[in-house]
Amino acid sequence: MTSLSLCAVIGCCVSRSSDFLSVYMRMKMKLLLFLCCVLWVSADVLHEDLAIGGCSENDRENMYTLEGEEVWYADFKQRKGIEPQPPFVDHVTCPECYEAAVAYQQICRTSLETALEAMKDLPLENDPPSSLIIYSRDDVDLGEKNSLICHVSGFYPAPVNVSWTKNGEKVTEGTSINVPFPNKDASFTQISRLDFIPQQGDIYSCSVEHLALTQPLTRIWEVEKTQAGVGPAVFCALGLTVGLLGVTAGTFFLIKGNECS
Numbered sequence: 001m002t003s004l005s006l007c008a009v010i011g012c013c014v015s016r017s018s019d020f021l022s023v024y025m026r027m028k029m030k031l032l033l034f035l036c037c038v039l040w041v042s043a044d045v046l047h048e049d050l051a052i053g054g055c056s057e058n059d060r061e062n063m064y065t066l067e068g069e070e071v072w073y074a075d076f077k078q079r080k081g082i083e084p085q086p087p088f089v090d091h092v093t094c095p096e097c098y099e100a101a102v103a104y105q106q107i108c109r110t111s112l113e114t115a116l117e118a119m120k121d122l123p124l125e126n127d128p129p130s131s132l133i134i135y136s137r138d139d140v141d142l143g144e145k146n147s148l149i150c151h152v153s154g155f156y157p158a159p160v161n162v163s164w165t166k167n168g169e170k171v172t173e174g175t176s177i178n179v180p181f182p183n184k185d186a187s188f189t190q191i192s193r194l195d196f197i198p199q200q201g202d203i204y205s206c207s208v209e210h211l212a213l214t215q216p217l218t219r220i221w222e223v224e225k226t227q228a229g230v231g232p233a234v235f236c237a238l239g240l241t242v243g244l245l246g247v248t249a250g251t252f253f254l255i256k257g258n259e260c261s
Contacts, residue, residue, distance in 0.1 A: 007259035020201035052182060053101070055108035061179050064092065073179050074101035075177065085176065126212035127187060130154025134206045134219040139200050148196060148221060153189040161209040162192035163216075167202060198223040 045145035047067060054061040071092040075082045083091045083099040089220065129152050152160050158180030161208040164171045174195035180188040202223045205218040 127156040128212035150192040158188040164206045171250040
């Protein structure tokens, strides 16, 4: 396995209780090459922040993460920064970050050209996804809006191509996918979402295409509304009835005891 220690960094920070950390990035060679930096941390780390800048022959990426969660990334198609956190948390705002990301990409492209020239005779390597999971964002209620999550991880290089079907028909409306997220082993993770309204019996699928796969990798998800069981309600009612009978009987014998005395 060929690896390279190479960093093209816009910033990395880790808060920890002891020694300063070394910066290390293992990257496997492929013409589609990301330049980036990952911090390896030990068990005594308190908090982990990561800033990553990357580019390839066909793609660009700049993002910031906190505790392994993406808090900001540059959307070069919409020409703005995106804050993907849910609405119930405090958002990280960085008005100048998008302009800095654009400027960084020029440096990354120059570094990439130099790196590709130096690595042109090295063997190519691809890793297929090691994990593909599909699940619903919320508990399923028929007729209520929900989202399906297709979680793809362990692949190299990035990105993957994700497609959705409903009852065998391809679906594009309501779909989205995040930018590739680096794992600590230098592989990547991507998450695709499909907004949908569950109806009983509908069958959805998530298919993933990657350079290392000879055919798409697919997972199936079927709408199944779990009905509330009657057992707990019956036992609860029975227990309540027995309890009330016990209280009634106890009160009766208490009164009789007082009369006898």
